[in-house]
Amino acid sequence: MQVLKDRPTEALRIADLLGLANGVTDRISLADQVAHGLPADSARRVHDRLGAARFFRILPEATYRRVRRHGKPLTRETSEKLYEFARVYELALRLYRGDHERCMAFLEAPHPMLGGRAALDLATSSSAGADAVIDLLHRAEAGFAA
Incomplete structure (x- = not known):
């Protein structure tokens, strides 16, 4: 099976969402970037895409303001939280064929197959938790879940 060079991999799509397209070439370099702390600009990019109300469900407003003010890389814990969101968002957005609002409606609504919790939370x-949501999305893609 040949990989198409003009189709970005999941790692590259996540890197693009997080503003890392120039420094990430594969899963390993993405993992290294997350482990060392995502740049403050990654938080800004996700904030700008989602809007404040949605974004602050992922990271506290105080954390976001501190990161923006100091411009230092995010902590490992904060980077991992943003990365987990990006993994789920990227897959959901792909399944919803790029429709951001439908994707977010799914992510924000309680779902019975997630114990009544919202996929975003x-x-x-x-x-x-991210793995559970991704599993649900893969099952939906295969036609086994609603």
């Missing part, structure tokens, strides 16, 4: 609670 579960995905940003832990990597295991």
